[in-house]
Amino acid sequence: MSSYTFDDLxxxxxxxxxxxxxxxQVDMQGRLMGKxxxxxxxxxxxxxxxxxxxxxxxxxxxxxxxxxxxATSWEKGYGDYTMKPDLATLRRIPWLEGTALVLCDMLxxxxxxxxxxxxxxxxxxxVKRLEDMGMKAYMASELEFFxxxxxxxxAHSAGYRNLKLASAYNEDYHIFQTTKExxxxxxxxxxxxxxxxxVENSKGEASAGQEEINVRYADALAMADRHAIIKNGxxxxxxxxxxxxxxxxxxxxxxxxxxxHIHQSLWSLEEKPxxxxxxxxxxxxxxMHNYVAGLLAHASEITYFLxxxxxxxxxxxxxxFAPTKAIWSKDxxxxxxxxxxxxxxxxxxxxxxxxxxxxxxxxxxxxxxxxIDGIENKLELEAPFVGDAYGGxxxxxxxxxxxxxxxxxxxxxxxxxxxxxxxxxxxTRAAEWEQEEYDRRITDWEVARGFERA
Numbered sequence: 222m223s224s225y226t227f228d229d230l231x232x233x234x235x236x237x238x239x240x241x242x243x244x245x246q247v248d249m250q251g252r253l254m255g256k257x258x259x260x261x262x263x264x265x266x267x268x269x270x271x272x273x274x275x276x277x278x279x280x281x282x283x284x285x286x287x288x289x290x291x292a293t294s295w296e297k298g299y300g301d302y303t304m305k306p307d308l309a310t311l312r313r314i315p316w317l318e319g320t321a322l323v324l325c326d327m328l329x330x331x332x333x334x335x336x337x338x339x340x341x342x343x344x345x346x347x348v349k350r351l352e353d354m355g356m357k358a359y360m361a362s363e364l365e366f367f368x369x370x371x372x373x374x375x376a377h378s379a380g381y382r383n384l385k386l387a388s389a390y391n392e393d394y395h396i397f398q399t400t401k402e403x404x405x406x407x408x409x410x411x412x413x414x415x416x417x418x419x420v421e422n423s424k425g426e427a428s429a430g431q432e433e434i435n436v437r438y439a440d441a442l443a444m445a446d447r448h449a450i451i452k453n454g455x456x457x458x459x460x461x462x463x464x465x466x467x468x469x470x471x472x473x474x475x476x477x478x479x480x481x482h483i484h485q486s487l488w489s490l491e492e493k494p495x496x497x498x499x500x501x502x503x504x505x506x507x508x509m510h511n512y513v514a515g516l517l518a519h520a521s522e523i524t525y526f527l528x529x530x531x532x533x534x535x536x537x538x539x540x541x542f543a544p545t546k547a548i549w550s551k552d553x554x555x556x557x558x559x560x561x562x563x564x565x566x567x568x569x570x571x572x573x574x575x576x577x578x579x580x581x582x583x584x585x586x587x588x589x590x591x592x593i594d595g596i597e598n599k600l601e602l603e604a605p606f607v608g609d610a611y612g613g614x615x616x617x618x619x620x621x622x623x624x625x626x627x628x629x630x631x632x633x634x635x636x637x638x639x640x641x642x643x644x645x646x647x648x649t650r651a652a653e654w655e656q657e658e659y660d661r662r663i664t665d666w667e668v669a670r671g672f673e674r675a
Contacts, residue, residue, distance in 0.1 A: 223312040223417040227268065230311060230321055234260040242267075243314070243322040246304055247340050248277055249651055250529075251580035253453045255304065255325065268308065271325075272301040278327065278339055279647075281654055282530075289650045291643060292338060302336055303328040310446050315415035316408065316458050322416075324446055338647040340582035341442075343640060347589040348441055350639075354596075356487050356495060359569075360585055361438035362448050365479040365577050366455065367430045367472055368402060369465040376465050386430030387464070395425045402432070408458045409434060416454065418447045427542060428477040438484065441585050448481075448581035470528070470576030471535035478536030478543045479577035484561065485588060486569040487512065494566040503551060504564040510602040513549055513570050515595020516558060516588065517603065517617065520547035520574075522633035524619060524626040525652055526587035527575035531623050531659045536576050539611040544573050547617045548606040555610040557619060574619060583648075590639035627652040 233239040242263040245255035254277050258267050275293045276286055286295070293299060304325035314320045327339035335342040351357055368387040369376060376384055387405075392398040399406065406423045414420045419437040426433045434455070436447055452468060459466040471478045487495045487508065498506035505513075516523075524547075528534060536543045542554055549570070550556035551563065559571040575584050594600075606613060620626040630636060631649040 223310060225312045225321070225417055227264075227308050227311060230260075231264050233313075233321070234264050238319065239313070239321050240319040241317075241321070243320060244271055244304060244306055244325055245322060246273060246277065246325045246327055247449050247580070247582060248280070249340065249580065249583075249648075250282055251340070251449055251452065251582070253449060260319075260321070268306055268323075270306070270328075271304045272330070273304055275300055275302045275330075275336075278302075278336065281651070281658065287650070287654045289654070290647060292336075292647060301330045302339075303330050303333060312417040312450075313415065314412075314454070316412040316454065316461065322450070324449075337641055338644045340580055341445075343644060344442055344445055344582040344586040344589075347586045347593070347639065350593055351487070351589065352490070354593075355490055357490060358441040358585075358589055359438050359486050359488055360441045360444045361436070361484040362444060362575075362581055362584075363433060363435050363480070363482045363484075364448070364451060364455075364468070365426050365431060365433045365481070366466050366468050367428070367476070367479065368405060368432050368459065369430065369467070371465055372463045373460055373465045387432075388425075388429045390429050391427060392425030392429065392431065393427045399423070399425045399432075405459055405462055405464055406432065406434075408462065409455055412458055413451060413454055416450065418451065426477070426479075431477060431479065441589065445581040445585050468577040470530070470533045470578045474535075477541050478538070480536070480543060480573065481575045481577045481579050481581075481584070483572045483575055483584060483588060484569045485572065485585075485592070486567075487592075494568070496568050496570075497566045499564070503560060504568050505560075508596060509568070509570070511595045511598075511600055512592040513558065513595070514600035514602040515591045515593065515598075516570065516572070517547060517549060518595060518600055519591035519633065519635050520557065520617060521620050521626070521629040522636055523587035523591050523630075524574065525623070525630040525648070526583040527572070527579055528620075528623070528626060529580065529583075529652070530578055530655055533576050533578055534620075534622055534626075537619055537621065543576075544610065545619055546606075546610040546613055547574065547619050548610060548613070549602075550606040550610065553606070553610065556606055557610075560605070586640070587636070590636060593639070594635050623652060623656055627656065 245253040310324040327336040496509035544557035547557040549558040
């Protein structure tokens with residue numbers, strides 16, 4: 222929820238401080254798509270609604286019009302959806318001159334019902350399920366990325382080869398090295414803060430050129446909104462300074478992957494921490510036991526929404542701080558799910574499975590759906606894993622490929638009940654297309670390995 226109001230916008234427009242309003246929807250990849258409105262027109266009428274082609278929630282990363290979707294196709298003529306601005310998300314964007322931004326819900330052009338497979342609607346449905354149970358979720362996503370000294374244009378011209386990272390060595394927690402990167406990172410911190418996103422810190426991460434940005438937790442929908450704006454803002458700010466950022470889960474074989482760890486806890490609508498019980502082991506309440514048991518019981522089924530691309534699965538490597546096992550453990554970074562804040566009202570479970578390439582709305586929704594199922598069915602929580610999970614034997618593994626994760630998702634009775642068949646079928650098609658596109662491509666690795674020797 223932004224503190225910047227529609228009345229603030231109208232005043233800024235009247236006094237010449239804002240001349241452009243970005244009306245944005247979130248696509249399947251978690252990117253901002255939309256229009257740049259002349260601010261006077263937006264405050265006059267476009268604040269009520271605008272329109273976009275419905276193919277925007279049925280394309281791949283390349284904006285390819287993919288066949289096989291029930292919701293939209295060439296046969297159906299690719300009509301419009303209605304974009305309904307959610308004025309609670311309105312905010313100034315300090316790094317863009319004279320600019321404000323608002324996120325939009327996607328509505329059917331004829332019925333004005335929310336489009337069920339739009340990412341924001343999927344998360345809102347799970348939030349409503351919690352509200353009906355007298356609860357709400359607080360979440361926080363930590364975003365990691367790599368910073369390069371080249372611009373996006375230069376990296377593209379070089380075929381994304383011989384890229385120059387912002388540092389030459391592992392800079393995890395390094396102050397001196399991150400001082401060299403402050404032109405970009407300070408601009409990101411202050412820019413996001415000015416956009417109404419309360420920033421906690423930035424830090425160097427576990428590989429050369431790797432960064433992390435952390436912002437304050439919020440209710441699930443507000444945090445997903447922040448996450449989408451953060452990713453777009455980081456790219457825009459880096460671009461404005463002649464640099465480039467990537468949120469690829471695994472950009473280079475020799476580098477650590479980039480994650481999006483998701484912290485989650487449930488609270489009553491009256492702000493009582495429902496995961497905390499001072500009499501429980503580690504301070505965990507029975508409700509938290511059920512919730513975490515749901516995450517684990519459905520871990521394979523929800524993996525696609527945490528790792529949606531071929532590249533996502535390259536990150537799951539032992540000894541890299543990316544998990545390979547879907548188990549829970551107490552303050553243990555080798556586990557897929559880590560208990561944090563034990564014995565305090567800030568107790569929470571951290572999902573370490575997701576990469577920085579995830580769509581926050583879909584990831585949050587899948588985690589909540591699994592946790593709610595655990596609560597509804599009073600699932601019992603297994604004992605916490607102790608030790609190095611990478612070497613653990615006969616314990617639950619994270620799916621190793623997109624193919625395996627897609628099968629688990631599409632066959633999930635829990636997800637079909639929570640999201641609806643049409644929604645799961647829609648994202649199954651997205652996953653199938655990603656796999657089909659990859660399967661017919663020739664990689665540099667294949668050519669270099671076999672050109673002479675095959």
